[in-house]
Amino acid sequence: MINMKQWIVDVIANKKRLAIPIMTHPGIELCNEKVINAVTSGEVHFKAIQKLNNTLPADAVTVIMDLTVEAEAFGAEIIFPDNEVPSVVNRLVSNFDEVKALQIPTLNVGRVQEYLKANRLTSENIKDKPVFGGCIGPYSLAGRLYGMTEMMMAVYIEPEIITLLLEKCTEFIANYCKSIKETGVNGVIIAEPAAGLISNEDCSTYSSTYIKQIVEKVQDDNFMIVLHNCGNTGHCTEATLEVGAMGYHFGNNADMVEVLNQCPTDVLVIGNLDPVSDFTTQSVKGVRAATKNLLEATKNYRNFVISTGCDTPPNVPMENIVAFYDEVKKYNKGTNKNL
DSSP, X not given: OOOHHHHHHHHHHOOSOOBOOOOOHHHHHHTXXXXXXXXXXXXHHHHHHHHHHHHSOOSSEEOOOOTTHHHHHHTOEEEOOTTSOOEEESXXXXXXXXXXXXXXXXXXXXXXXXXXXXXHHHHHHOOSSOEEEEEEOHHHHHHHHHOHHHHHHHHHHOHHHHHHHHHHHHHHHHHHHHHHHHTTOSEEEEEOGGGGGSOHHHHIIIIIHHHHHHHHHHOBTTBEEEEEETXXXXXXXXXXXXXXXXXXXXXXXXOHHHHHHHSOTTSEEEEEEOIIIIIISSOHHHHHHHHHHHHHHTTXXXXXEEEESSOOOTTOOHHHHHHHHHHHHHHHHHHHXXX
């Protein structure tokens, strides 16, 4: 068991820059599997994580950032392309009575158990570094159930509907996180991208308030919560920090230096290379330049961990991933010369 509180202390004390990209799809491709197989089978999912870790080891490993698992558990309709991430289609609930009647699902529905299996297998087989599970945040889940545009309007017109829905989403996610914790992983990345679409005040009221409840229930010295909000451009960092997580993961639309200046120095601040323009469509030379620029810009912040701004999509060129890791190694060698 890794004491994550001490791990953070050690990371901050070490001048070496850790690299923890949110990246699983390249592992699926290395296994010659389709995305649909990985997101429906815990065993295939684990094998993809293991394969990628053996080929290009990061300083921690993460599961697939699939933000449809929880919505499916509630009964939402999901489409499963062969080689793209799943997506939610259609609204599940549209008024107060439907939200009131909505049952909080057990953890034995949909693909929940397959994702718990992937977490368990990974924690049992990768023990030399932290393993992070993943789940969606309450506000983002509510948006997938009620409709994102409709929810943003209801916040102002009928807030009681959204409050009730958020309470149900939060209870389910808290239960899910407890089960993720029981698999033996070292933490969970809560993805709350939709909270970046609203103001700092609304983010506090409709997102941070509920995520804080989850943090208080599951985070401890051995289990770390990382809050991911790739929709935050910097306008709701203040609200984001209210949740009390041990780590915060920022998307590529945020200015990394700006958010580092806002964040406490005893938590990890993680991000934020663009998973598409910096990894998928970029040349090797461009990947190296983007990585070097971010490392140089953040060199004075000991609590920074370089990462992608979100989960990398399928079909990232392998040479670009290699270039990213090589540039981090090059930076660390230069840093170590000054120790």
